[in-house]
Amino acid sequence: MMAAAALPHGHGASPPPASALLGAAFGQHLAGPGAPLGGTRPAAGPQATPRNPPATYAALDLGTNNCRLLIARPAQHGFRVVDAFSRIVRLGEGLAASSRLCDAAMDRAVEALKICRGKMLHRNVSRARLVTTEACRAADNGSDFVRRVAEEAELELEIIDQRTEAALAVSGCAALADPAAEGVIVFDIGGGSTEIIWMGGRNEARDPAARIREWASLPIGVVTVAERYGGVDVSRALFETMVEDCARELKAFAAKAAAASGARNFHLLGTSGTVTTVAGIHLGLARYDRREVDGLWMRQDDILAVIDRLVEMDYAARAANACIGRERADLVLAGCAIFEAIRRAFPSERVRIADRGLREGILLRMMHEDRAWRRR
Template sequence: MLIARPQGTEFEVVDAFSKPVHLGAGLAEYGTLAPAAIKRTLGALRICSKKLRQHGVKHSRLVATEACRRATNGTSFVNLVRRETGLDLEIIDPAEEARLAVVSCAPHLGEDAEQLLIVDIGGGSTELVWLDLSGVSARNRAKALVELDLTKRGGGTCTRTARVMDWKSVPLGVATLKDMFHDVEDDCAKFALMSCCFEEQIDEFVPPEIGDGANCQIIGTSGTVTTVAASHLGLSRYERCKVDGVSMCRQEIDQVVQKYLNIGPEGRRKAPCIGTDRHELIMSGAAILQAILRVWPSSRLTVADRGLREGLLYSQMSAAGVLGDRPH
């Protein structure tokens, strides 16, 4: 949760709250949200509800994503949340989730990027959005992302509009991919299987005419990407100001992932930049990340410690006319 007020071309965070609840735990196997996961999530949402009341928030948008989309009891869960906390959750579709991921990354768009791939690795799904910005002037490119309409693909170019070349919502995220291979005991074998499985899902999501990817930028937004970046930087504890916006080449990412494999599950649990909340999911996320980098023609990844929350804020403030032209 993020509570913020507009401030020029950005926003000022008034309060923030985040707690891992693993709502989709067991979803791949049973098709429903588990009682324990629902209980954990309700506990976190009660805290959110209290903070919203304390700050007198007047405009809000509260969303649920892949876990609620897929679960047979997803709608029942949303109704339960409304009764128990007073919060009105909206189950958004994959297109809206992907759009918000793009909007959140606008501040990290490079001025020379003509082709852009946004990667958002979630718990239950992974969103991939490929944009052509070659027809948008450099000064208007960030604004073009904020105003993006994913329902319009291809077409002609103009100075204000990003062309949506393709987008895909892969129904595999860090939790669902991990659950698929829960019975594989060997750590390295499990990682290889997860990465190959995800690559099969995106084998057709490859740009045919980008060439060597010199003007292609990949921006990654997720706990996986930020954790890998923190490990690459050698941080003893996570520091958002050092991670957000950092760039890594493919070799640097591969080195971090290999280190994760070398230290094994117990080493990952004790690693300060991974921690007990994320150690069970980091390898499925890394498998997804490496699969994407194998098929996409770009040698570097820009890390964004941003996601749906920031995308929601940018989108709402832009629509209300209270946000400047270029987030930064």
């Protein structure tokens, strides 16, 4: 079940206004004075309250690299995005070396979160879930940062665990799995970690999270891999070393999920800036367009062709590409190395591309919990 509008994309460009997707919450809300975003606003009086006020949901995902917000309302076949925000903040910059979030990264994130708070207030969000993932999980000062956000941005962030992150990502993109597939490997390449899941077929359960057979959160993401090897000058030999390193991190999960590849109509389902970038380049888009990318099926030869092109490009060429941009030019090959390691571990002729994931999963779960569609 998905929204009828386009989803924003984290490629460095401003997200589309009032026509993207997502939002949700399980008890997380705005801190400080005023009505909290995590609950129902009290009525100002009988005349001030509409008879059936539309519920407005927000989902915020503060990751190692990006801060993303989606605000949506239930629609007939899912939900309609009414506002969105995306900014690269690189919260996890230098984290692998210091085990701490640095001041500059926290400053960038707080400023982005203040913008998100303003958008949620402007849209009268009635329920929100605001999550943060690997950077805050791994940082020694992650909890201190959450407290700072509560004080300065007046938002309450929830540091979610790895299992929750994986389940939400699956819930958000499972609708794109082939209905005939009895086994799918779903992966979400993030900034600080990669969530990978072996999901069973639709005949096993209606809830995608209930179909998870195996899952893992790998300590490899586009930021961590790029910081380890460098992302500006990447030779073919260095790229292959990156792939081999990622394959080692993947080995234990690959052994547990080895049977997935033998399932009927098996395929890969990828959600992340990396896979959507590969898709956009494959399509030759002059500017990234989520409507062209989300749900696209790609063949392995097409994926390899794009990765080969990216390896041959220098940094300037990557930065000039409209589907990559300057802010991600030093990260895209790290993401491709993770993607290639997954493809080699789970060979599949086809890969489905998803420009949806964790935030969509949050929205759908909140709306389902609220029985939002039954009230319409």
